[in-house]
Amino acid sequence: MNETFFAPCPRGLENALTAELSLLGAVAPQTLSGGVVFHGDLSLAYRVNLESRLASRVLWHVAKQPYQNEQDLYTITYDIDWSRLFSAERTLRVDLTATRSPLTSLSFATLRIKDAICDRFRAEGQLRPSIDKQSPDVRVYAYLTDKEATLYLDTSGEALFKRGYRKNSEEAPLRENLAAGLLLLTGWTPDIPLLDPMCGSGTIATEAALIAARQAPGLHRGFGFQKLHWYDGPTWQRIKQKALDAVCPAPETPAIFAGDVSEDALERAKAYAAHARVADWITFSTGNACRREAHASTGIWLTNPPYGVRLEASQTLTALYPALGTTLKRSFAGWHAWFFSGDQQLPKLIGLKPERRIPLFNGALDCRLYGFKIVEGSMRRNKPAPDVSS
Ligand SMILES: C[S@@+](CC[C@H](N)C(=O)[O-])C[C@H]1O[C@@H](n2cnc3c(N)ncnc32)[C@H](O)[C@@H]1O
CATH class of the missing domain: 3.40.50.150 (Vaccinia Virus protein VP39)
Structure with missing residues (x-):
């Protein structure tokens, strides 16, 4: 029960998401602007990805540290043993968002985080993961405030509003x-x-x-957590089967x-x-x-x-x-x-x-x-x- 997650959602739906996450078994959900922090074990991430109708993603909290400059970001990131979380063969993408960060270039900060992950893999005697911006296997999210940096691993893969039932080519669809x-x-x-x-x-x-x-x-799509080392196939199959069994037949009218x-x-x-x-x-x-x-x-x-x-x-x-x-x-x-x-x-x-x-x-x-x-x-x-x- 000691994992921390952050689920972003469309702004305006935070309270509704908090209520939904409580029903799904989230512990101590805390409503923030743009999303909800919550706690639980790793299998909770399976359930929220599968069943949440409101979350845009489920991010798994990996580290939170004070920082002042890009070198601090490099060190914080390098200190994490990424090879225990995913394999070097997986392709990678790093995204960064910031509120009131003192850093002048967020692209440079993103680059330093990406370098630190790849350098740490090399230091463990492994390959450097390749970068894929279009459809990466693994996404790392960094969130910077004025003083603190938080690193997350994404457990969703494609955003959760992409249920997989439509192409997103037409004009002005609602998420x-x-x-x-x-x-x-x-x-x-x-x-x-x-x-x-x-x-x-x-x-x-x-x-x-x-x-x-x-x-x-999410019954008919895949998720990012399936590419992380802690992915437990039998637990996922059990959760998914329960969701499949819950589906009702359509009424006559x-x-x-x-x-x-x-x-x-x-x-x-x-x-x-x-x-x-x-x-x-x-x-x-x-x-x-x-x-x-x-x-x-x-x-x-x-x-x-x-x-x-x-x-x-x-x-x-x-x-x-x-x-x-x-x-x-x-x-x-x-x-x-x-x-x-x-x-x-x-x-x-x-x-x-x-x-x-x-x-x-x-x-x-x-x-x-x-x-x-x-x-x-x-x-x-x-x-x-x-x-x-x-
Ligand atoms: C903004 S789109 C709706 C998008 C939709 N919510 C979605 O997620 O795809 C507005 C729709 O209203 C339809 N529309 C425009 N005038 C209409 C009218 N008088 N009666 C019925 N439909 C109309 C358009 O054909 C268009 O598909």
């Missing part, structure tokens, strides 16, 4: 762990009908389906609905849900969100509508948002509607007063999740919504 976090923040649970009427590649619906199916998000005006987007969303093995949990339909009717008397509408900085897009967008507001008032009384957006002006055009306004980050982008309670009688019924599908 998978952010989509899972949005669902949590809205209070959605699998017994509540859910609609994403502008689903794009379907991230929100697919993450909802994974939650409803009790399918661990799915309560998760996803739509998009673009047929291409919808085809992609269907394909990704199928890759994630949850296509049967979702009803997909092409159509204009402004012409949607509610499929239940109450439910959660959660969507990430288009927003853009291009001038030619702005007219279409300024027409879209009021039309969505009209649709909600006309057909979704009794529902809660949530909009996730990186634009803080456009949601004002919906014409409803948000009950909640939650700050969040999508990568580096400052965003908000706006929550609206749609009440009966705010508008005459049957008023047609303007067509803004073009």
Whole structure:
């Protein structure tokens, strides 16, 4: 129980991640800005990598020491017997982030850390590990404050939001762990009908389906810890089997609905849900969100509508948002509607007063999740919504 880990997550989801980690068995989780520190044994890293829906990575704490200059960083790093942690045949990448560090060049600091690791391997009579920036076997993370340097070994490999069910080539997709976090923040649970009427590649619906199916998000991918010396295959297989056994079959009538005006987007969303093995949990339909009717008397509408900085897009967008507001008032009384957006002006055009306004980050982008309670009688019924599908 004496290992320390740090799990970064999208900013705004730290409290939700702390709660999730506690449920997964993390000891004494401590919420920080941008992530959570927690404790446990090494097998906890297997479970968190496999089951966390919110963490971006799980970093294993290797050392923490005061430093003043690059030479100190070299010494701190060299003092660790890296050959006991991973083999010299593994390819390596070193990343460094810093807050208030006195060092003038962070690239030079990163280089010194990389040299110290390689020199230590040589001093143990082994090869120098080669560097691979694209897809390394092993990633070392250094985090510098003004006075202290912390070194971590990454146990995740590819970031955990890369569940493996979609290509990340399409425009403006939500990160998978952010989509899972949005669902949590809205209070959605699998017994509540859910609609994403502008689903794009379907991230929100697919993450909802994974939650409803009790399918661990990392069930069909590999992890960085499998390349470290402490990796224990039988323990990992046992944890993974337990997660496989927990998966539920899809219901006859799915309560998760996803739509998009673009047929291409919808085809992609269907394909990704199928890759994630949850296509049967979702009803997909092409159509204009402004012409949607509610499929239940109450439910959660959660969507990430288009927003853009291009001038030619702005007219279409300024027409879209009021039309969505009209649709909600006309057909979704009794529902809660949530909009996730990186634009803080456009949601004002919906014409409803948000009950909640939650700050969040999508990568580096400052965003908000706006929550609206749609009440009966705010508008005459049957008023047609303007067509803004073009
Ligand atoms: C920002 S993207 C959504 C991205 C999505 N959250 C994802 O993770 O891939 C916005 C989507 O809204 C769709 N859209 C735009 N106007 C629409 C409308 N009137 N009705 C339905 N979908 C619309 C676009 O085709 C686009 O796929």
